[in-house]
Amino acid sequence: MKSADRRVLTVAGVLGVLLLGLAVAAPGFFQLGNLRDLIVDNSLVLLPALGMTAVILCHEIDLSVGSIFGVCCVVAGGLAQAGFPMPALLLLIPLLGAAFGALNAGLVVGLGVPSMIATLATMVGIRGALQWFTQGAWVNDLPAGFQWFGLGQAAGQALLVLVAAALWLALSWMFGQVAAGRALYAVGADADAARLVGIRPKAVVSGAFVSLGALAGLAALLSSARFTSIQPSAGTGMELQVIACVVVGGTSILGGRGGLTGTLLGVALLGVIATTLIFLHVNPAWEKAIQGAIILVAMLGARSHSVDRLPAERPVAGRVPGKVVRP
Amino acid sequence: MPLLRAADIEKHYPGVRALAGVTFEVEAGEVHALIGENGAGKSTLIKIITGAVTPDAGTLSLDGELLVDHNPQTAKARGIAAIYQQPALFGTLTVAENLALGLEGAGLWRRVDWRERRRRAQELLDRVGARIDPDALAGSLSMPEQQLVEIARALGAKARVLILDEPTACLPEGEVERLFALLAELKAAGVGLIYISHRLDELAQLADRVTVLRDGQYVTTRAMSQVDKPELIRLMVGRELSGESNAPARPAGAPLLQLSGLGCAVNGVHDVDLTIRRGEILGLAGLVGSGRTELARILFGLTPADAGTMAWDGQPVRLETPAQAMAQGIAYVPEDRRRHGVVGPLSVTANTALTVLDRLAKGGLVDARREEDLAVDLGQRLDLRAASIHTTVGTLSGGNQQKVALARWLAAEPELFIVDEPTQGIDVGAKSEIHRILGDLAAAGKAVLVVSSDMPEVLAVSDRVAVMREGTVVGTLARGEATQERILALALGGAEVVG
């Protein structure tokens, strides 16, 4: 916990310095409208990132989240066209996402396919199927009540942010204070030992995948509701963005360590880069380079005080990280 | 009525009969030892009792009540706890949470009370006399500390049946005493203890009864007071053993490696002066944590020395990496066989060739035929029991794995052989064979350094014994003067050493 806290502090520090710098160089960044835009946009990244944190805490990974997001967007549009009311969609679309999550869970937990491969397969397969069936056509002519759930822009945005914030709060509380949340950490630290203390790793890992699916579905619906039509290529490339947010936030890719405070900061840090460049009038061509540098710096910064590298003489309880001992 | 009774247990794995009609029971307030060679079926029996494995036939009963639907969770609820050789703690979680995970209910939707967790953890740690911060990460604790946490966990679980699988294998002497005191307390409190150990001397001190398994079959159960060590060994192996007879004394050769003032700040070794000679076996004794393994790791270049000098055949050398040490002619058979000693998923061939690839290669390409010949040759020399040289090493028994670990270094034909706990967790038969191999090496003019916690072993094989304490060598005893008492006195310090 202590080391996780420090990682979180590292990211918070980088973010703080960045914001301070912006306050000097481009105070316009802090105008209300821009902050509102940033919060709305990043809320949509935060949702799947919450689920991804759970999956990574279990020492698994999910590459299919972008494809699930895409399918959910298109199906949401289709159902809305078919006359389903928005409250029903709010239930159905996360359920659809959860179903895809369950497919991943079945492959990983039921058939024992490594999650990297299983979700690579579902990522490619689901995206391919979506392109095949839609042929890239947008879903247009959505009913009037689709955009902002018919609530109007201000209320719609507020709803979106509130949902994300509430889920973040609830899951943060759960990760820290509820046995199910702690079980994620235990399974990620050592699945076999977890079984011995009465935790069912398969149930926990399945839960993480299904939650991620459901959250991706919810994010898809909320994201689509910002528009009056739906682009089927939505969510491409989302998986790496979300994974980057989670690991920059200090959650260990080896499982068992990290948390949602870090994820929130990770989302915030990577989420402000593009806007920052616009306000600093820097050529956007540099965006990816800066993002890459931040990922590397965050990892290196966190490294120097992590417990990953115990002195080699000391036996490490639980899973030994797959590190290379310096010869 | 026994507290726990396992009756007529049968368990088959494809091609293997792990247990055939074994009956085992433990009374409340009793220490019941369970012994047998590796592969005798002890682990399987333990797994069945803890619910990790379902037997093919047979019954388990607690207080005379038949246990149905037995799995790790129900076993825990019924007060059956186990402590394994390697502590099974969650490295990235705190001590308090580790203790709680074993003790709290299994419901996933419970609220976690951190204050209560911390309070209980402190209380349990106090009871086992451990000074450990409940908020420390378990992964940052030392092995003995982790074991104490495990015992605290079993205490907290109000275990009625406590199974200990080789609990002293990694404990320093002082800690062993404390463990035994703790176990005595538990026993007095009416806990039934099942105790598994290869250290037969410990059993005499601790156990009330002993049950012997051999090849998955029940052999006998005796009161501990009625059997002696040779008898137990006979029961375990089913044959008389030549025993721990001392090898013939060898003439000591020229010094091979001379250490003076050697130290390494990282692992606490300092000011080591030691000479290792050709043609002798030098035992390295000391408590766990006294720096024996750490010294071995320095010599093999795993943690390079940062003070003092080393001289090889009189020439100064620096050993910065294992590759350098290897090139110099040093071999190191590490303590942790599964993780370090062999590469489990690879075949016997790949393992034996690993240290000598350069010699098997022509122009950078490895000659597969020579590789296989080497494996066959070494297998024969060490009497390795495996289906074929393509068998995966991970599937072999502990003794055979250790032979592979030795074989890979025999192939390299080093001048200095360092073996760390060469016979830990290995059955008696394989043990004497490994001692024979070490003796042969010394007879062939190689230098052998044996690091071992098993004092009789050190005495049996060594020409000289060096004793370490707190990171440095505190004395060297010649064969004639080395006794268990004197080694212990040096290792513990304080006591006067009689010359």
Place this chain on the structure above:
Amino acid sequence: MTEPTRLSTHQSTLRRWFPNHEWVLLILLAVEVALFSATGRNFLTVTNAFELVRSGCEVGLLALGMTLVIITGGIDLSVGSMMGMAAITLGWLNNVAGVPIVPAIAVALAMGALGGWMNGALIARLGVPPLIVTLGTYSLFRGLAEGLTKGIINYSSFSDAFKALGNGYWLGCVPRQLPLFLLVAVGVWLLLHRSVFGRQLYALGCSKEGALHAGVPVGRRVVTTYVLSGLLAALAAVVYAARLGQAKADAGTGFELMAITAVVLGGTSIDGGKGTILGTMLGLAAIVMLENGLRLAGQQAEASQVMIGVLLLVAILGHRFGTGGRAGAVASTSRDSCEEFEMKNYQVAILSVAMLLSALIVAGSNKKVAEQMSLLSAAPPVAATQRAGAPPPPPPAKKLTIALMPKNKGEPYFLSCKKGADEAVAALGGQVEFLWDGPANPDPSKQNEVIDAWITRGVDVIAASVENKEAISTVLKKARAKGIKVICWDADAVADARDFMVQQATPEGIGTALMDEAARVMGNKGTFAIVTASLTAANQNEWIEYIKKRLAAKYPDIKLATIEPSEGKRDVAMTRTSALLKANPDVKLVMGIAAPAVPGAAEAVVQSGRKDVKVIGLSLPSLCREFIHKGVVDCIVLWNTVDLGYLTVHAARALAQGDIKAGSTTMEAGRLGKIEIAGDQVLLGKPFVFNKDNVDQFDF
């Protein structure tokens, strides 16, 4: 004491030849070959086999390096980005700095090795997990490549000798890449399976600690592995540049996932320590053949994505099933109970068979697919039946096969073109077999692959909308040499690579029209911003060039504030527009120059509540209609895209049947009537301005 026994050296033949159950893949390949030989045209030919090598070469090179990396228990996500980095290094050195090609290649390779070293050093020396390090360098390398070239620069003046490496032949039919690729493959095979290095790699892949304790210099080996991976990525970039005749920052985008897929499909364990080059090559063959075969069978390539996903699972499960045959050995060490293991085998067997069967059904029954597609997609059923369908028994009259390629299948722009094409095909009745295929994102290398497949399949006319002139021209010339008629539409290739160009509007015309419209809306003064597709998008960059020229020439009081990329995504366009409006409050007009960019920018303007900002751009009426009515979008500039598709099919038919040839001045084009031909340009008409008065007349 028993007599020491001599250990058996026996090893089953199956195990010796296929140490990692590669036979599973061989079966899959055999199924694929059988299937596509039956359904695909000219699938089982030597030429096609060689073309497969050409299209698989670059990913293959990456996969070879990736195999080594994954065997160490690592992963390298950065290889695709490294291709971009190496490509621009090569391009800049050769085209700009004037360095001869050989040293330029050497420096590009060194760049790859350097990047790989950086990965390796961070992983081995600092102990950061490979996934994280290479996720970082995945962004970093691509970002540097884009930043250094601003995404725009496209190095394309390479010598013909260099380009021949990518497109030339030995002995008339062997692609030049083949010897190179074979050489590298054999080299890596020797390295992994015969050398000391390879033996050590397996050991450290299984257990780093175990290898270290056997004196293996683990850190150095890991670094070397990533260096090799980077080096091979750079080599792949060289081959890529030679094949396309261009070097740009977007080279190799997405290739890392294809390489990983090939490696994993080949049975290499993601946990390390297990895997073979043979497996990787078979995995690569399975993927490449799948795409190629579906294409030759006249199927959509999306199907291949679905099936790659299925194949991955089938192979992994089949692999486990294969291993399960030796359950005895496994179970004695497995921590799982035996029952569970046997149960799994059973399930896996059933599942594998079920998946294989479903794959066979999907791939085999073209009719079924066509029906499903017509049911599930909005496309008119008649078109669906036309475009699908394996070659039926030879029809009485000679049936024309016309193949149309868009730049990007998923673009609404091209979808509307397809609408017109479908209409024309339907009008021509049964005379025409119509193929519509292309990249799923703007990818010049994919375009070449598709055309190669069409050549092999033997179509009558190819009509291509060209992503990159230089890149595609060689392959189009090859088509012409084989007697296939070639038309370009929408975007042109070099003049001697095609018979006619169906011209809707020149980039200059578009750029000028856009700038003029913008100036009109802004009253000839003020500041505006552009939202483009991606910074590397070739078309958009050309339009921007002419927009800037027009701006400089005619509108001194108008200022261009910024150009923001939108990655072809509407929501990104919205986010960027929102931010740029706030960062540049004086911007009064946003010009979106990609179909999704206009509605995205418009939505941002609506949400910002700014009434003084207008949006114009290049997009489709259907995407912008509501914004035009709301008055947010003043107008969009475009031609009638449906007509463009319609005309292209007619021109193709006319060309194939000899109705038009060089020197013709008019042609009949169905409902469009008489169309003028100027030189080799079939003229559709001028760019059209859609505004609120006329937008409702168009349904595309």
